[in-house]
Amino acid sequence: MRALIVGGGVAGGAAALALEDAGIEAIVLERRDEAAAAGGSYLTLAPNGLAAAAALGVLPRLADVGFPTDTHLLVGASGTPLGRVSIGVPLASGLRGLTLRRSDLVGVLTAEAVRRGIAVRRGAAVRGVDGTTVELDGGERVDADVLIGADGVRSVVRSAIDPGAPAPRYVGLTNFGGITRGTPVAARLEQRAWTMVFGRRAFFGAHPTPAGDVVWFVNVPEPEIARDVRAATSGDAWRDRLAGLVAGDPGDAEHLIRAGVLELAGDSTYDLPTVPCWRRGSVVLIGDAAHAPSPSSGQGASLALEDAVVLARELRGAEDPATALARFESARRRRVERIVSAGARSSSSKIPGPLGMRVQEAVMRVLLRTVVTERGSAWMTGYRV
Ligand SMILES: Cc1cc2nc3c(=O)[nH]c(=O)nc-3n(C[C@H](O)[C@H](O)[C@H](O)COP(=O)(O)OP(=O)(O)OC[C@H]3O[C@@H](n4cnc5c(N)ncnc54)[C@H](O)[C@@H]3O)c2cc1C
Incomplete structure (x- = not known):
C-alpha cells in the first residue's frame, strides 16, 4: 500500500x-x-x-x-495568584x-x-x-x-x-510570541512553568528556558487582524502596541516585550x-x-x-x-x-467578561481548586x- x-x-x-x-x-x-x-x-x-x-x-x-x-501558574490582573495547574x-x-x-x-x-x-x-x-x-x-x-x-x-x-x-471559526483572540534573550527575569520566574497573567487588556504567558532566556506569548481579545494590516505593520510597531496593552499589569510583561524579539505577530486564532x-x-x-x-x-x-x-x-x-x-x-x-x-x-x-475583575478572579480560584x-x-x- x-x-x-x-x-x-x-x-x-x-x-x-x-x-x-x-x-x-x-x-x-x-x-x-x-x-x-x-x-x-x-x-x-x-x-x-x-x-x-x-x-x-x-x-x-x-x-x-x-x-x-510541569505547570501553569496563573496570576490575576490585580497580581493575586489564582492557582497552579499541572500540565x-x-x-x-x-x-x-x-x-x-x-x-x-x-x-x-x-x-x-x-x-x-x-x-x-x-x-x-x-x-x-x-x-x-x-x-x-x-x-x-x-x-x-x-x-x-x-x-x-x-x-x-x-x-x-x-x-x-x-x-x-475565529475564537476572538490574536496571538503574538517572542523571546527575550539573557534576561535576569529568567531567574525570577518559576522554572519548568508557564507563568500566565490575566491582564486587564491582554493575556500574557512567560516561560524561562534552561539557557537563561524567556519565551513569551500575548493573546489579545480583539477582532481578526486583516492580512494587509499584518503585512504593513513592523515588528517595532507591534511591540509598542503590545507593551502598551500589558503596561501596569503584574510581572515583567512590558519589559520582556520591549527587550525581546517578536517571532509571531498578528496571528488570528481559529478553531x-x-x-x-x-x-x-x-x-x-x-x-x-x-x-x-x-x-x-x-x-x-x-x-x-x-x-x-x-x-x-x-x-x-x-x-x-x-x-x-x-x-x-x-x-x-x-x-x-x-x-x-x-x-x-x-x-x-x-x-474579560461582564463580571468585575475581583469577582472573575474569585471564580477562577474556585475553578482551579475544583475543576481545572x-x-x-x-x-x-x-x-x-
Ligand atoms: C500560536 C499557536 C500556539 C499553539 N500552541 C500549542 C501548544 O502549546 N500545544 C499544542 O499541542 N498545540 C499548539 N498549537 C496548535 C498546533 O500548532 C497545531 O495543532 C499543529 O501544528 C497541527 O499540526 P498539523 O500538522 O495538523 O497542521 P500544521 O502544523 O498547520 O501543518 C500543516 C502543514 O501542511 C502544509 N500545507 C498546507 N496546505 C498545503 C498544500 N496545499 N500542499 C502542501 N502542503 C500544504 C503547511 O505548509 C504545513 O506545513 C498552537 C497553535 C498556534 C497557532
Missing part, C-alpha cells in the same frame, strides 16, 4: 513515521521550503502527546530540542510536558522520516484533489492507494472531500469544532485539517501525534483502506471534539495512545 500525505507539518511528519513503521510506503508533499518552515513560535506538548511521540520513536530527540514544563498526568519517567519551537518539532519528525528513507518533497504545493490523486502547482499529478490530508486548518483536501465543509466529513473512500483528514483546537487547549500538536499513531494502527495490514479509515474516525472523533470544546472554553476565559485540576483533565492528558 502507498500513502500520499498532503502537508509535512506535525500531523504529516508523524503520519509518515507511523505508516513506515506499519510497513506502508509514505510520500510527504509539503508546500513550504526549508527556510520558510524555520523559526516561529513555541508550543508545549502535553503528556498524551509525549506518549505518542514515544510510540513514534522520537521522544529522546524532542527532549534534546525542547525543555521540560497533566506524567509519563512513567516523570516527564509531564515539553516546550519547544513548532518548527523544531516538525524538524525532528522530518529528519527522522528522511533518515528512514521516506520521500519528503518540499516546495510541493497541492492545488487539486481528485480521489486519491493530487495535482501540484505546476501541473504534476501524483497518486496513491490512500490520501491523507494533513494540511492544516485551511485544508485543501477537506474542501475536496466536502465542498460544504465548515470554515475555521474547527466539528468537521462533519473526515473521509471519503480512501481519503482521510488528520490533525488540524480535521479538528483544530484553539491554541489555548495546549493540545493541537499532541492530538496530531496521536492521530498519526492511531491511523497507522488501523491501516496496518488492512485489505480495504476505506474500512480502516472508518475505524480511525470512530476511534478518534469523540475524544478530539471534546478537546476542541474544552479549548474554546479556555480561550473565552482569557477574554490534573485529576479533572486526566481524561485528556492521561490518555496513552
Whole structure:
C-alpha cells in the first residue's frame, strides 16, 4: 500500500513515521521550503502527546530540542495568584510536558522520516484533489492507494472531500510570541512553568528556558487582524502596541516585550469544532485539517501525534483502506471534539467578561481548586495512545 500525505507539518511528519513503521510506503508533499518552515513560535506538548511521540520513536530527540514544563501558574490582573495547574498526568519517567519551537518539532519528525528513507518533497504545493490523486502547482499529478490530508486548518483536501465543509471559526483572540534573550527575569520566574497573567487588556504567558532566556506569548481579545494590516505593520510597531496593552499589569510583561524579539505577530486564532466529513473512500483528514483546537487547549500538536499513531494502527495490514479509515474516525472523533470544546472554553476565559475583575478572579480560584485540576483533565492528558 502507498500513502500520499498532503502537508509535512506535525500531523504529516508523524503520519509518515507511523505508516513506515506499519510497513506502508509514505510520500510527504509539503508546500513550504526549508527556510520558510524555520523559526516561529513555541508550543508545549502535553503528556498524551509525549506518549505518542514515544510510540513514534522520537521522544529522546524532542527532549534534546525542547525543555521540560510541569505547570501553569496563573496570576490575576490585580497580581493575586489564582492557582497552579499541572500540565497533566506524567509519563512513567516523570516527564509531564515539553516546550519547544513548532518548527523544531516538525524538524525532528522530518529528519527522522528522511533518515528512514521516506520521500519528503518540499516546495510541493497541492492545488487539486481528485480521489486519491493530487495535482501540484505546476501541473504534476501524483497518486496513491490512500490520501491523507494533513494540511492544516485551511485544508485543501477537506474542501475536496466536502465542498460544504465548515470554515475555521475565529475564537476572538490574536496571538503574538517572542523571546527575550539573557534576561535576569529568567531567574525570577518559576522554572519548568508557564507563568500566565490575566491582564486587564491582554493575556500574557512567560516561560524561562534552561539557557537563561524567556519565551513569551500575548493573546489579545480583539477582532481578526486583516492580512494587509499584518503585512504593513513592523515588528517595532507591534511591540509598542503590545507593551502598551500589558503596561501596569503584574510581572515583567512590558519589559520582556520591549527587550525581546517578536517571532509571531498578528496571528488570528481559529478553531474547527466539528468537521462533519473526515473521509471519503480512501481519503482521510488528520490533525488540524480535521479538528483544530484553539491554541489555548495546549493540545493541537499532541492530538496530531496521536492521530498519526492511531491511523497507522488501523491501516496496518488492512485489505480495504476505506474500512480502516472508518475505524480511525470512530476511534478518534469523540475524544478530539471534546478537546476542541474544552479549548474554546479556555480561550473565552482569557477574554474579560461582564463580571468585575475581583469577582472573575474569585471564580477562577474556585475553578482551579475544583475543576481545572490534573485529576479533572486526566481524561485528556492521561490518555496513552
Ligand atoms: C500560536 C499557536 C500556539 C499553539 N500552541 C500549542 C501548544 O502549546 N500545544 C499544542 O499541542 N498545540 C499548539 N498549537 C496548535 C498546533 O500548532 C497545531 O495543532 C499543529 O501544528 C497541527 O499540526 P498539523 O500538522 O495538523 O497542521 P500544521 O502544523 O498547520 O501543518 C500543516 C502543514 O501542511 C502544509 N500545507 C498546507 N496546505 C498545503 C498544500 N496545499 N500542499 C502542501 N502542503 C500544504 C503547511 O505548509 C504545513 O506545513 C498552537 C497553535 C498556534 C497557532
